[in-house]
Amino acid sequence: DTGVSQDPRHKITKRGQNVTFRCDPISEHNRLYWYRQTLGQGPEFLTYFQNEAQLEKSRLLSDRFSAERPKGSFSTLEIQRTEQGDSAMYLCASSLATGPEGETQYFGPGTRLLVL
Amino acid sequence: AQKVTQAQTEISVVEKEDVTLDCVYETRDTTYYLFWYKQPPSGELVFLIRRNSFDEQNEISGRYSWNFQKSTSSFNFTITASQVVDSAVYFCALPPGSSNTGKLIFGQGTTLQVKP
Numbered sequence: 001d002t003g004v005s006q007d008p009r010h011k012i013t014k015r016g017q018n019v020t021f022r023c024d025p026i027s028e029h030n031r032l033y034w035y036r037q038t039l040g041q042g043p044e045f046l047t048y049f050q051n052e053a054q055l056e057k058s059r060l061l062s063d064r065f066s067a068e069r070p071k072g073s074f075s076t077l078e079i080q081r082t083e084q085g086d087s088a089m090y091l092c093a094s095s096l097a098t099g100p101e102g103e104t105q106y107f108g109p110g111t112r113l114l115v116l
Numbered sequence: 117a118q119k120v121t122q123a124q125t126e127i128s129v130v131e132k133e134d135v136t137l138d139c140v141y142e143t144r145d146t147t148y149y150l151f152w153y154k155q156p157p158s159g160e161l162v163f164l165i166r167r168n169s170f171d172e173q174n175e176i177s178g179r180y181s182w183n184f185q186k187s188t189s190s191f192n193f194t195i196t197a198s199q200v201v202d203s204a205v206y207f208c209a210l211p212p213g214s215s216n217t218g219k220l221i222f223g224q225g226t227t228l229q230v231k232p
Contacts, residue, residue: 033219042120042207042222043161056218089159102149102168102211105220107161 002026004108006092012114013082020078021111025094032075033093033105034067036060043091049075050097082115118143118210122223129198130231137193137226139208150191151209151220167191198230
């Protein structure tokens with residue numbers, strides 16, 4: 001059973017550069033989530049997709065951030081003109097939402113971003 | 117608004133001791149779900165349990181047990197006979213509302229260190 005995978009696992013970039021992260025969810029899962037986690041804090045929601053539709057974006061997601069999930073499979077999160085404050089762990093999770101019952105999100109290993 | 121409080125920032129125990137991690141939540145919903153995740157040093161969030169608010173029975177899974185007290189809005193997690201491999205950050209989480217079990221609201225996390 002393949003879990004959620006993320007690529008790259010680590011990224012070091014210089015301020016002002018663009019970066020893109022990829023997330024591959026569990027294959028039958030229809031929802032995909034992005035979270036950001038800074039040191040000593042719990043993950044904070046950024047955005048999520050149901051199939052290919054982006055249904056919610058957090059206010060944390062500035063105009064420099066964009067996420068896509070073409071064809072409802074893998075997703076990419078791009079950060080343009082990175083700032084030092086973007087340094088964090090970016091976590092992806094997926095779930096199978098089939099109705100009013102609660103869903104369980106399964107997380108990937110994360111991408112750790114350091115902006116110099 | 118939903119809120120999760122994990123008042124214990126760090127706990128240190130010696131192997132084989134029992135340890136309880138506290139989680140207090142706030143919600144206006146009558147139906148909700150609560151989660152616990154484990155984050156080992158590798159960074160990946162590992163799902164431990166999902167509990168429906170209708171089910172107030174305690175849950176036991178091996179050395180892990182959970183005590184759900186609706187009257188005090190608490191969902192505490194106990195590890196019996198702790199082991200070094202239990203060392204991790206543990207997060208309690210709550211979805212934002214019963215009608216949309218999308219994003220998770222996480223507590224600050226409790227860092228558990230189990231010493232040999």
